[in-house]
Amino acid sequence: MPALSATIITHNERSNIARAIKSLTCADEIVVIDSNSTDGTPEIAAALGARVVTHAWQGFAAQKNFASAQARNDWVISLDADEELDGPAQAAVQEWKRSEPSASGFQFARRAQYLGRWILHSGWYPDYKLRLFDRRRSRWQGAYVHESVVTEGEVATLRGEILHYTCQSPEEHRQRIEYYTDLAAREMFERGASAGLLRRVLGPPWIFLNTYVFRLGMLDGVPGYLIAKMAARYVQRKYAKLDDMRKGLRPHP
Secondary structure, eight states: OOOEEEEEEESSOTTTHHHHHHTTTTSSEEEEEESOOSSSHHHHHHHTTOEEEEOOOOOHHHHHHHHHHHOSSSEEEEEETTEEEOHHHHHHHHHHHTSOOSSSEEEEEEEEEETTEEEOSTTOSSOOEEEEEETTSEEEEOSSSSOEEEESSOEEEEEEEEEEEOOSSHHHHHHHHHHHHHHHHHHHHHHTOOOOHHHHHHHHHHHHHIIIIITOGGGGHHHHHHHHHHHHHHHHHHHHHHHHHHTTOOOOO
16 A cells, blocks of 8 residues: 655645645645744644644745655645545545555546635636646646646546635635736746737637636636636736836736
8 A cells, every 4th residue: 555645735724724634534644834824724734633844935836846855655645725635536545545556646626616606617627636646756847826746657537526615705816816917927027928919908808708608607607707707807917917027117906
């Protein structure tokens, strides 16, 4: 049986951390890498049996690579604090532990809850994520945003889902967009990327149309409309901030 470590990175995740940890009883240990939370997250994690390591924030991929390095076992399953494994996924991991691993990485479908509704369209589902991997052959990559695991070997799919509890209000979504577009613009700026006029003008409406119509966001009801609208806003804000950076200006609201 391969021994398995679970890792979670946190910063002020009091409302989420218990749910994530409780879904990881299939692991032989749970390691929480906390970047100086002030809301009691480390204490909650420790009380639930996790080993908590304090580590200054270095970025998503760097923080998760650090988490993998702290694990006592070479096989690692990684969750974000606002995620959990559902019952079938937990059972799939238990079954996986009873056999010789057939790949160097394993992915799960991920289902997101947005404004209290599970989203099945809008390009958000099934959203496969590689989260169970052999750290000797795998590594997180992504300078600022959209971090993901890359592995040297084969990737297989396990049954069950990662449940992702996203924004509970439009305002929370707008705040996240501001945070992530800061990172996305910075990443593009450092790569020397630029956005032409057509991309800045046509990009946001195309993203809305693609999300709401072609990816069937309309079937997700009001949340689907808001997802499409916010996706368009993400593109608009990313390019606006990049343009400001190239001009040497502070990003405008």
